[in-house]
Amino acid sequence: MTDKTWIQLEAFTREQLGRPIFGGPLKLTPASRLEEDLGVTGLDGVEFIDKWAETFDVKAHGFPYARYFGPESLSLIKSILGLFPGRFRDPELMPLSLAMLAEAMRRGAWDTIEIETACG
Numbered sequence: 001m002t003d004k005t006w007i008q009l010e011a012f013t014r015e016q017l018g019r020p021i022f023g024g025p026l027k028l029t030p031a032s033r034l035e036e037d038l039g040v041t042g043l044d045g046v047e048f049i050d051k052w053a054e055t056f057d058v059k060a061h062g063f064p065y066a067r068y069f070g071p072e073s074l075s076l077i078k079s080i081l082g083l084f085p086g087r088f089r090d091p092e093l094m095p096l097s098l099a100m101l102a103e104a105m106r107r108g109a110w111d112t113i114e115i116e117t118a119c120g
Helices: 004-017 042-055 075-081 098-107 112-119
Strands: none
Touching (some): 098 112
8 A cells, every 4th residue: 555645644643652662763563453463542543543643634523432442441351351251351353454554534524334344
């Protein structure tokens, strides 16, 4: 994906996330998932999406943050609770990829069902 939308989104993401702790460039592809691959979660996820929507004039009113971002918590606690029945576990999250954000930028609005269907 080398279109103008992807170039803008990639530059925005690099600016927002900075460099990895251990140096080197941030590896971004359309398949990169915000939470799982890039470590954007909790309030950071909300702020990232709000800034993205504002920057690219994407209508994202009612964006389902909890569908894509888990709470910020210690992974050790989450791992221990994961050993217990489902009621102690966080709900399964849907992956939110950069390709999905690029698709919303092209459309000018976020539509969960349409974007998830289009990006498979």
